[in-house]
Amino acid sequence: MSKLSETELFDEQLEKAKNLHGEVCGGIVSGTKMAIHAMKELNMDFNQKKNKDLIVFLEIDRCMADAIQAVTGCSLGKRTLKLKNYGKFAATFYKISTGEAIRIASNKNEKSEYPEETIEEKIKRVKNTPSEELFNIQKVKIRIDENELPGRPRDEKFCSICSEQIMDSKQNLVSGKPVCKSCHEGSYYEII
Ligand SMILES: [Zn+2]
Ligand SMILES: [Zn+2]
Structure with a gap:
């Protein structure tokens, strides 16, 4: 101490x-x-x-x-x-x-x-x-998803649209396939 x-x-x-x-x-x-x-x-x-x-x-x-x-x-x-x-x-x-x-x-x-x-x-x-x-x-009491905790990744996928890797279960499932947030929800950036 x-x-x-x-x-x-x-x-x-x-x-x-x-x-x-x-x-x-x-x-x-x-x-x-x-x-x-x-x-x-x-x-x-x-x-x-x-x-x-x-x-x-x-x-x-x-x-x-x-x-x-x-x-x-x-x-x-x-x-x-x-x-x-x-x-x-x-x-x-x-x-x-x-x-x-x-x-x-x-x-x-x-x-x-x-x-x-x-x-x-x-x-x-x-x-x-x-x-x-x-x-x-x-x-207070905290609710935290295990995918938010430090340590080794518990989930890794690839986006079925842009092919980029998605860590920590951040994907959406569309017809059973993983889709990243930018492909699914629209993005803060626009490709030029
Ligand atoms: Zn994507
Ligand atoms: Zn300051």
Whole structure:
């Protein structure tokens, strides 16, 4: 376990978030606080190379997301970071082995509540305020399909239309044949 004090731990983790994001902004400060709170609640060690027991569901793809990735070590490529884009400043931290999950959401409009606050002031305020005062924190239950879990692929198919490979059971079945999402539903791209 870390022997750092509460504030030293915050500074250490904020530095990691800064390195990933490129700067310290408001979202990075909040995201760092959220991730630290969740990791502690779930009894997880910081700064591990691999954490195969944690999945984070992110509800936004803004600055906060990078802080959570930096602190938890969860990432898209490890299949431990899932984007559920509700456009909300919130994330759920799910411990696979025990099924425990904590959802943490920002409960205030920071910009209107602290219009004059500098980033240095925000760092100080957030560092020294208990998470419970900054956020709504809920215990939740997660339903997750086994095809979404980390580890070896459980299903691999080829699209019967475009022939491209489809991992993790993302295909649709059309007349019993696998069809990828872009062939089936239409795509975000157009071939030119
Ligand atoms: Zn930012
Ligand atoms: Zn296809």
